[in-house]
Each structure stands twice: as C-alpha cells, then as structure tokens.
Amino acid sequence: MKAPQATPPVPLLEGRGLDTYYGQSHVLRGVSLRIAAGEAIGLMGRNGMGKTTLIRTLVGLVRPRAGAVLFEGEDITGLPTFAIARRGIAYVPEGRGIFASLSVAENLAIAARPAQAGAAPGWSVARVLEIFPRLADRLGHRGDALSGGEQQMLAIARALLSNPRLIILDEATEGLAPIVRDEIWKTVALIRSTGMATLLVDKTVAAVTAVADRIVILVKGEVVFADTPDRLTADPQLLHRHLGV
Numbered sequence: 595m596k597a598p599q600a601t602p603p604v605p606l607l608e609g610r611g612l613d614t615y616y617g618q619s620h621v622l623r624g625v626s627l628r629i630a631a632g633e634a635i636g637l638m639g640r641n642g643m644g645k646t647t648l649i650r651t652l653v654g655l656v657r658p659r660a661g662a663v664l665f666e667g668e669d670i671t672g673l674p675t676f677a678i679a680r681r682g683i684a685y686v687p688e689g690r691g692i693f694a695s696l697s698v699a700e701n702l703a704i705a706a707r708p709a710q711a712g713a714a715p716g717w718s719v720a721r722v723l724e725i726f727p728r729l730a731d732r733l734g735h736r737g738d739a740l741s742g743g744e745q746q747m748l749a750i751a752r753a754l755l756s757n758p759r760l761i762i763l764d765e766a767t768e769g770l771a772p773i774v775r776d777e778i779w780k781t782v783a784l785i786r787s788t789g790m791a792t793l794l795v796d797k798t799v800a801a802v803t804a805v806a807d808r809i810v811i812l813v814k815g816e817v818v819f820a821d822t823p824d825r826l827t828a829d830p831q832l833l834h835r836h837l838g839v
Contacts, residue, residue: 604667606631606791607760612661614651621647623815634792636806644815645795649764653685654678682759690749694738698729698748701737705752722751725781743774760791767796803827811836
C-alpha cells in the first residue's frame with residue numbers, strides 16, 4: 595500500500611493563469627507564478643516582456659481580466675494595493691517612488707510598521723541605517739537632494755521598515771554606478787539570509803542567479819522558463835535566446 599503523499603505547502607504568493615491588458619494590448623498571457631515563504635525568485639526577460647506588468651498585477655495596481663492572485667491561499671484579486679501591502683508585501687518600484695519633498699528621516703518614519711504575522715521581526719530605523727550608512731549622514735536632506743544610488747537605498751530601507759514577509763524589487767540596480775550596485779546586491783543577499791521571501795527583477799544574470807532559488811523568464815507575456823539558476827546557466831543557447839547573453 596502506497597504511503598499518502600504529503601500535501602504541498604500553500605505558496606506565500608501565487609498568480610494563477612493571469613491575463614492582463616493595457617487597453618486592448620494583451621500583455622500577460624496565462625502567467626502563473628508561485629513564491630513560497632522564504633524563497634527568492636529571479637524574474638527575468640528582455641525589456642517589454644511583461645515583468646513590471648506582472649508585478650503590478652500581483653500587488654493590485656493593475657487588475658487582470660482573467661486569473662487570480664492569492665496570498666496564503668486567500669484570493670486577493672481586485673483588492674486595493676494598500677490592503678495587499680498590509681498582508682506583508684513590500685514593493686520597491688522601478689523609479690524608486692520615494693517622497694521627494696520629505697527628508698530621509700521623514701521617509702523612514704512614514705514607512706515604519708510592526709512585523710507582520712509570520713515575519714521575522716527586527717527591521718528598525720537603526721538597523722536600516724546600519725546597512726545603509728550613507729542615509730545616516732543624510733537624515734535631514736530632502737529625497738530629491740539624494741543621488742540616484744542614495745534614493746534607491748532609501749526606497750529599499752522604507753520597504754524593509756514595513757517588516758514584510760515578501761519584498762519585491764523591480765530593477766533595483768538599474769542605472770547605478772558599479773560600486774552602488776555591489777552595495778545593493780550585498781543588501782539583497784542579507785535580506786535573503788533573514789528568510790524573507792524575495793521577488794527580484796534585474797538584467798544582471800550573474801547577480802540574480804547568485805541569490806535566487808528559482809528563475810522565471812517571461813517572453814511576450816508568457817513564462818518560457820521556470821527552473822533553478824543552475825539549469826539556466828548550463829544552457830548558453832537559452833541564455834542567448836531569451837536574455838541576449
């Protein structure tokens with residue numbers, strides 16, 4: 595007699611068969627994505643393939659015409675973004691989205707929240723300033739007085755201060771100087787070490803595959819690859835065909 599198979603754990607966040615449009619433009623075509631608690635997913639693909647649209651759909655900024663978004667098995671499709679964020683999802687958008695007219699200290703104070711149920715506590719202002727000492731030197735500066743790299747640090751620090759269970763980083767190193775990119779990637783590795791689930795969008799194959807548990811590649815709004823980093827890097831033709839590497 596066969597032993598009963600264990601029921602797979604419910605994903606922390608899941609998109610099921612998502613079809614998302616902008617007007618008449620069909621951007622996502624039946625996309626499914628699962629993120630387990632504590633897992634890091636690298637979401638990759640060339641420009642215009644639907645990566646940001648997928649993220650915006652997951653966090654409620656865009657509503658899919660078909661499919662569903664679930665958080666711990668609960669259907670959250672169509673909920674307002676603030677209600678989704680309160681469940682423990684932090685989103686650092688491309689372009690950072692900081693409050694330009696507020697000081698660094700004010701940006702951080704607005705973002706601070708108690709730890710979500712199931713999340714590891716401990717992200718405080720003191721801790722994020724320890725990770726990003728440049729911000730400690732600029733607490734009184736307005737957001738729009740910071741460099742691009744400092745603004746990105748502030749955006750990530752704000753997200754961490756919400757003590758989320760999942761952090762989503764959309765092109766966190768885009769356009770930054772190499773030394774700043776290295777600092778951001780060290781921070782991503784630190785976040786991963788805490789057990790926080792992470793969804794990363796970035797074009798740097800070596801950096802993403804170094805921190806991700808699985809890689810998902812989108813091409814024209816469809817998932818064409820979903821497997822381990824080793825399986826991706828072992829196939830040069832796949833890398834070239836879908837990522838231009």
